[in-house]
Amino acid sequence: MPQVKSVNDFVVKFANVNGSGSASANEMFARSILRMGVPVASRNIFPSNIQGLPTWYEVRVSGKGWLGRRGGVDLMVAMNPQTWDKDIASIDPGGYLFYDSSRPVPLSKFRDDINVIRMPLTEISNATYKDPRQRQLFKNIIYVGALAQLLGIDLTVLEKLIGEQYKGKDALIAPNQQALRMGHDYARDNLADVCGLRIEKADAVGDRIFVSGNDAAGLGCVYGGATVAAWYPITPSTSVAEAFAQHCRKYRMDAETKQNKYAIVQSEDEISAIGTVIGAGWNGARAFTATSGPGISLMQEFLGLAYFAEIPAVIIDVQRGGPSTGMPTRTQQADLMICAYASHGDTKHVLMLPEDPRELFEFCAQSFDLAERLQTPVFVLEDLDIGMNDWLCQPFTWDDSKVYDRGKLMTAEELETGKTFGRYLDVDGDAIPYRTLPGTHPTKGAFFTRGTSRDRFAKYSEEGPVYQDNMQRLLRKFETAKSLVPAPVIEHASKKAKHGLIYFGSSAPAVREAMATLAEEGVQLDTMRLRAFPFPESVADFINAHDQVFLVEQNRDAQMRSLLVNECGIDPARFISILHFDGTPITARFIIAAISERLSLTSREAAE
Amino acid sequence: MTYIAKPKLRHPAIPVNKLGYTHRDYEGSVSTLCAGCGHDSISFAIIQACFELNIEPHRVAKLSGIGCSSKTPDYLLGQSHGFNSVHGRMPSVLTGANLANRDLLYLGISGDGDSASIGLGQFVHCVRRGVNMVYITENNGVYGLTKGQFSATADKGSKSKAGGFNADSPLDLVSMALMVGATFVGRSFSGDKQQMVPLIMAAMSHPGPAFIDIVSPCVAFNNHAGSTKAYDFVRDHNEAVNRLDIMEPREAIKVEYAPGTTEEVALHDGSTLRLAKLAADYDPFDKIGAMNYLQSRAAAGELVTGLIYMDSSPKDMHANLNTVAAPLNRLSEKELCPGSKGLDSFNASHR
Numbered sequence: 001m002p003q004v005k006s007v008n009d010f011v012v013k014f015a016n017v018n019g020s021g022s023a024s025a026n027e028m029f030a031r032s033i034l035r036m037g038v039p040v041a042s043r044n045i046f047p048s049n050i051q052g053l054p055t056w057y058e059v060r061v062s063g064k065g066w067l068g069r070r071g072g073v074d075l076m077v078a079m080n081p082q083t084w085d086k087d088i089a090s091i092d093p094g095g096y097l098f099y100d101s102s103r104p105v106p107l108s109k110f111r112d113d114i115n116v117i118r119m120p121l122t123e124i125s126n127a128t129y130k131d132p133r134q135r136q137l138f139k140n141i142i143y144v145g146a147l148a149q150l151l152g153i154d155l156t157v158l159e160k161l162i163g164e165q166y167k168g169k170d171a172l173i174a175p176n177q178q179a180l181r182m183g184h185d186y187a188r189d190n191l192a193d194v195c196g197l198r199i200e201k202a203d204a205v206g207d208r209i210f211v212s213g214n215d216a217a218g219l220g221c222v223y224g225g226a227t228v229a230a231w232y233p234i235t236p237s238t239s240v241a242e243a244f245a246q247h248c249r250k251y252r253m254d255a256e257t258k259q260n261k262y263a264i265v266q267s268e269d270e271i272s273a274i275g276t277v278i279g280a281g282w283n284g285a286r287a288f289t290a291t292s293g294p295g296i297s298l299m300q301e302f303l304g305l306a307y308f309a310e311i312p313a314v315i316i317d318v319q320r321g322g323p324s325t326g327m328p329t330r331t332q333q334a335d336l337m338i339c340a341y342a343s344h345g346d347t348k349h350v351l352m353l354p355e356d357p358r359e360l361f362e363f364c365a366q367s368f369d370l371a372e373r374l375q376t377p378v379f380v381l382e383d384l385d386i387g388m389n390d391w392l393c394q395p396f397t398w399d400d401s402k403v404y405d406r407g408k409l410m411t412a413e414e415l416e417t418g419k420t421f422g423r424y425l426d427v428d429g430d431a432i433p434y435r436t437l438p439g440t441h442p443t444k445g446a447f448f449t450r451g452t453s454r455d456r457f458a459k460y461s462e463e464g465p466v467y468q469d470n471m472q473r474l475l476r477k478f479e480t481a482k483s484l485v486p487a488p489v490i491e492h493a494s495k496k497a498k499h500g501l502i503y504f505g506s507s508a509p510a511v512r513e514a515m516a517t518l519a520e521e522g523v524q525l526d527t528m529r530l531r532a533f534p535f536p537e538s539v540a541d542f543i544n545a546h547d548q549v550f551l552v553e554q555n556r557d558a559q560m561r562s563l564l565v566n567e568c569g570i571d572p573a574r575f576i577s578i579l580h581f582d583g584t585p586i587t588a589r590f591i592i593a594a595i596s597e598r599l600s601l602t603s604r605e606a607a608e
Numbered sequence: 609m610t611y612i613a614k615p616k617l618r619h620p621a622i623p624v625n626k627l628g629y630t631h632r633d634y635e636g637s638v639s640t641l642c643a644g645c646g647h648d649s650i651s652f653a654i655i656q657a658c659f660e661l662n663i664e665p666h667r668v669a670k671l672s673g674i675g676c677s678s679k680t681p682d683y684l685l686g687q688s689h690g691f692n693s694v695h696g697r698m699p700s701v702l703t704g705a706n707l708a709n710r711d712l713l714y715l716g717i718s719g720d721g722d723s724a725s726i727g728l729g730q731f732v733h734c735v736r737r738g739v740n741m742v743y744i745t746e747n748n749g750v751y752g753l754t755k756g757q758f759s760a761t762a763d764k765g766s767k768s769k770a771g772g773f774n775a776d777s778p779l780d781l782v783s784m785a786l787m788v789g790a791t792f793v794g795r796s797f798s799g800d801k802q803q804m805v806p807l808i809m810a811a812m813s814h815p816g817p818a819f820i821d822i823v824s825p826c827v828a829f830n831n832h833a834g835s836t837k838a839y840d841f842v843r844d845h846n847e848a849v850n851r852l853d854i855m856e857p858r859e860a861i862k863v864e865y866a867p868g869t870t871e872e873v874a875l876h877d878g879s880t881l882r883l884a885k886l887a888a889d890y891d892p893f894d895k896i897g898a899m900n901y902l903q904s905r906a907a908a909g910e911l912v913t914g915l916i917y918m919d920s921s922p923k924d925m926h927a928n929l930n931t932v933a934a935p936l937n938r939l940s941e942k943e944l945c946p947g948s949k950g951l952d953s954f955n956a957s958h959r
Contacts, residue, residue, distance in 0.1 A: 211958045219954065223946065225945060230700075251946040251950055257932065259932040260930050260931050260932065261932050261936070262931075263707045263936060268729055268730070268733040271697060272700040275693070275694075275704065276703045279702060279703060279704025279705040279708070280704035280705065280707050280708040282704070283704070283708035305693065396951045396955060398950075402945075404941050436689070438712055439667055439711070439712050440666070442666045443666070443687055446688055448682055448691075449690065
């Protein structure tokens with residue numbers, strides 16, 4: 001029987017039943033590897049369900065630090081009979097199946113090209129624990145203990161993690177550590193030398209942190225000075241609002257009065273949520289909502305109002321599989337178009353495209369400056385992959401000298417000195433007008449905000465030239481935005497490359513791994529990671545500097561290509577789309593295959 | 609929407625209030641509504657109420673949705689910021705504005721199409737949340753701007769000007785507001801200024817969700833025989849349960865009402881509300897009683913007006929959310945940002 005042998009480079013997948021308490025055990029397993037100094041990338045694959053349906057947890061161990069999903073499975077921890085056949089089929093040849101052998105499984109249910117590791121988990125658990133829930137929960141810890149022994153994870157690391165996890169609930173520490181040791185000892189005594197996968201202590205994690213994007217987004221909003229959040233529960237964005245609430249409780253309570261320096265409203269729907277954000281933004285508070293695709297669809301009318309009436313707003317869109325209800329617990333980058341051109345009429349909106357939780361933290365904080373500077377909605381487009389999975393990323397940092405950019409707010413003093421106030425008047429040539437907040441001055445600076453056409457002094461007008469003047473200014477304001485949004489990150493190959501590659505968002509780790517692998521094979525590509533819309537000049541320059549450009553997206557319709565073609569006036573034929581949209585995170589393998597196929601085709605064509 | 613500014617001339621003998629403001633300081637642009645529109649009377653009543661209460665115009669934020677009624681914020685309080693938002697969604701915008709700055713007076717002006725049809729959800733949820741505001745619906749039972757379709761408050765059996773018959777049951781926003789937790793509920797008639805002004809004043813003095821439904825006949829599309837929102841019909845069926853009189857900060861406005869028992873209630877801004885009971889057994893501090901009374905009179909075809917319900921110790925959204933006393937829009941990075949120190953503990957807990 002061939003055995004996959006690998007040190008610090010393999011994939012472990014846990015197949016569990018939703019609601020069985022496996023999530024915290026599995027996460028502890030992943031963290032223990034990190035504590036061994038070995039990078040991991042973990043991903044939840046879960047259904048839209050609370051209890052009973054299948055759920056998976058995938059841990060990619062990568063000593064080299066590749067954080068994208070790899071694809072394939074080297075060790076399957078099969079704890080869910082419902083998905084047995086599919087789980088067995090997904091194991092790479094020579095890989096390992098670890099399963100609960102308490103009940104017999106017919107031989108026909110196995111494969112002859114995989115290695116089977118049997119452990120009577122239920123029997124062991126039931127022999128020790130009487131309470132059904134305890135039997136279930138400790139069974140999870142028992143398999144973690146066994147895996148630690150099989151893979152060589154230091155048991156003291158796991159014991160320490162248990163201590164941290166149950167800090168404050170100390171009564172739970174000893175029983176969990178006992179279960180852990182029970183699993184460990186069983187494997188030591190009965191499963192020696194059955195597994196060729198090893199974790200060896202390394203120093204490849206450094207001071208990086210393991211954090212989910214939605215947690216980071218909530219924190220970023222605290223740092224960015226958001227005081228009003230209005231939201232409606234929707235997977236996968238709910239945990240953004242929850243994280244914001246949690247961080248606010250910690251950081252935003254007035255020490256003396258015990259009162260809150262924030263307000264969170266759980267709205268009746270997404271329309272109301274964005275309305276509340278716009279009302280707060282109009283009145284000078286930094287406000288945001290967090291939602292997903294269906295919420296964005298509902299918010300369209302209000303987004304047009306905020307664009308046209310020029311009101312700051314921040315929308316965090318945790319993208320999931322669309323259209324319609326689509327795949328609510330799967331990831332996609334398919335809301336680009338609906339956000340970029342949200343609402344009826346001619347509109348354009350600022351999009352920010354973070355690559356991981358760290359950048360998401362930064363972009364969320366920055367989005368409030370941008371929204372107030374540009375007086376317009378700003379979308380932070382993350383996705384389920386970033387939002388609901390723990391990612392290994394650089395620790396968060398903050399420059400304490402930073403002052404919020406509140407944009408062009410005309411003060412009572414300025415009004416008093418007789419400064420001309422025209423709400424939609426371009427005074428500085430950057431097409432961004434000044435605004436006043438309600439209550440600023442008793443007799444100056446009041447104006448009527450409306451979604452109807454108006455002149456530079458906010459007076460209603462349906463005169464063609466007046467309307468056009470305003471619409472043209474909004475277009476020029478969008479030009480100004482190009483210099484304010486995060487610039488793309490361009491990396492040149494070691495030698496001149498004919499082909500470029502464009503990517504953005506959560507595709508980043510898979511793309512990096514693919515580029516490194518291809519470089520080893522002598523395939524060189526220049527890369528550009530887009531970080532925002534509108535596109536600065538450097539984006540078109542990059543594309544024009546290459547014969548053809550690969551464009552990696554996680555949607556069906558190549559939405560980013562549409563944006564690039566539309567906004568940069570580029571011939572669509574210059575792009576070669578690499579589209580991954582089955583709802584799972586894109587992999588380096590997928591990207592490499594797509595590029596290799598295309599390049600070999602091109603070279604064959606060239607030879608013919 | 610109007611684009612005609614009112615000339616700033618004024619009579620030298622025009623009265624001024626404690627702030628030195630005249631009526632003219634509370635006016636807005638010239639109305640573009642139809643001559644005789646009930647909405648203009650309501651605008652005037654709002655102006656009068658603000659003048660009487662010595663409210664600084666710029667400390668009011670006036671918000672509306674879409675429709676004839678939603679145009680009216682332009683015709684009053686020209687020194688106030690106004691926000692003409694989207695159809696039926698004013699309540700959420702007002703909620704956000706109120707969260708941002710709790711120190712202003714929030715005046716939401718809406719209509720029956722805006723609040724009872726497209727915006728019914730937002731209306732009830734805004735009230736539910738206890739937003740401190742004065743929410744007025746100018747209720748005429750029709751869509752005026754689109755020329756006379758029935759709205760959701762049109763009574764069953766009403767006839768439209770074009771001869772149509774309304775077979776649908778009406779929504780009563782007053783009953784609904786009571787049910788979902790408004791702590792001040794009134795109903796009035798745009799043809800009765802003496803009732804409207806003190807009612808609006810009392811609502812403005814109320815630190816909680818205050819709702820007033822004002823039946824306001826549409827002279828263009830709903831003022832004919834067969835309409836229950838016509839001037840004549842409302843006059844004939846108006847059953848005022850009380851008369852209000854606000855004393856202080858100025859002297860009492862003269863209210864003409866038939867003698868009955870009177871009751872005085874201290875308002876939160878220090879003024880006193882004198883309530884003259886017209887329906888002897890009506891108690892506007894008894895919510896359940898008010899709900900029952902409304903239903904029984906409605907069944908008899910009568911329109912109950914006046915102060916329908918008031919909670920003397922309301923709690924608003926900010927109290928529920930335990931927000932700081934300072935307006936949230938005035939907090940800076942100093943108060944809001946935990947800085948690099950805050951990140952040290954965050955980073956440490958994620959390793």
